Amino acid sequence: MTEDNRKKKFPHKHLLGIEGLEPPSINYLINLSQQFVDELKLSSNKLSFLKNKTCINLFFENSTRTRTSFELAGKKLGADILNISLGSSSIKKGETLIDTAMTLNAMQPNIIVVRHNDAGAVKLLSEKVNCSVINAGDGPHEHPTQALLDALTILRRKKTISGLKVAICGDILHSRVARSNIHLLNTLGAEVRVIAPATLIPNHIENMGVKIFYNMKMGLKEVDIIIMLRLQLERMSGSYVPSIREYFRFYGLDREKLKFAKSDALILHPGPMNRGVEIDSELADDIDRSAIFEQVQMGVAVRMACLKALLE
Ligand code: CP
Secondary structure: OOHHHHHHHOOOOOEOOOOOOOHHHHHHHHHHHHHHHHHHHHOOOOOOOOOOOEEEEEEOOOOOHHHHHHHHHHHHOOOEEEEEEHHHOHHHHOOOHHHHHHHHHHOOOOEEEEEEOOOOHHHHHHOOOOOEEEEEEEOOOEOHHHHHHHHHHHHHHHOOOOOOEEEEEOOOOOOHHHHHHHHHHHHOOOEEEEEOOHHHOOOOHHHHOOEEEOOHHHHOOOOOEEEEOOOOHHHOOOOOOOOHHHHHHHHOEOHHHHOOOOOOOEEEOOOOOOEOOOEOHHHHOOOOOEOHHHHHHHHHHHHHHHHHHHHO
16 A cells, blocks of 8 residues: 555544544544454454554543553554553652653654543643554543444444434533534534533534534434433532432433434443433343443444554
8 A cells, every 4th residue: 555545544643533534534434443343243363453563551530441442452453552540650759741741752652542631631742752642532622432433333223424313412511522423423414412401511512513402302302313421520510410310300311201312213322321310221221222332342443443544
């Protein structure tokens, strides 16, 4: 493959967000992810695309799904993986993000996957290192690989994204998943709605091309996809909802509210879930309606695609 062809496939050094990514780049990552889903079904053998490459997972915030699936993805591609988390790093001794980045850079990794609690921190780090950087979630800003795996899950079930009505419900204010999904779904031609109490809707979100609903039943009317979000209590100072009980009554997804969506509407949730807060527990486990564990499965293939696209 010529250098020109490579550039056409995914012409970016880093994956810092979905905002600004052009449809061919998004489609390239989704198609490559689908190829990895098929490949993983056929064989559990390790691939060698990233043999002799080093990936560092640098997580300043907790994670189950994203960190482990990046680790698994890297291993399946034959890379050497280093995992560094806040608790075990010298950040605990006062080292800054930039000094940490420069220290890791000196070890000459090929890629660093970063999660940080501040919006913009991953971009800042990418400007200080020589290797590629993937944003694994930066504060309330973006979580691009989550949006890609959500899109892959939707495509596998609905065959298209263009023309679908998608409702994103819950704590939109603090959600990087909502922002990345809004960018991606709008770019691929979906109609996106956000549903939440006024306290959990960011100012000017309508400028991102979404319709705002404060009433769950009205917002869910005739939608194809429902993406439920967790209340991010760790990012809240003060009270945003009167009580958890009241929140579930008005904004928790249960069978009664689900009736307002299309009869084949699919439920997604990026996890971690708070059962009985934003979603009824029995509904979350209903494999005819919910694709929550399929999303996790798609996460490995999507992260394989992102690692390969940036390193090939
Ligand atoms: N969806 C998501 O980012 O989950 P984790 O926090 O477990 O990585």
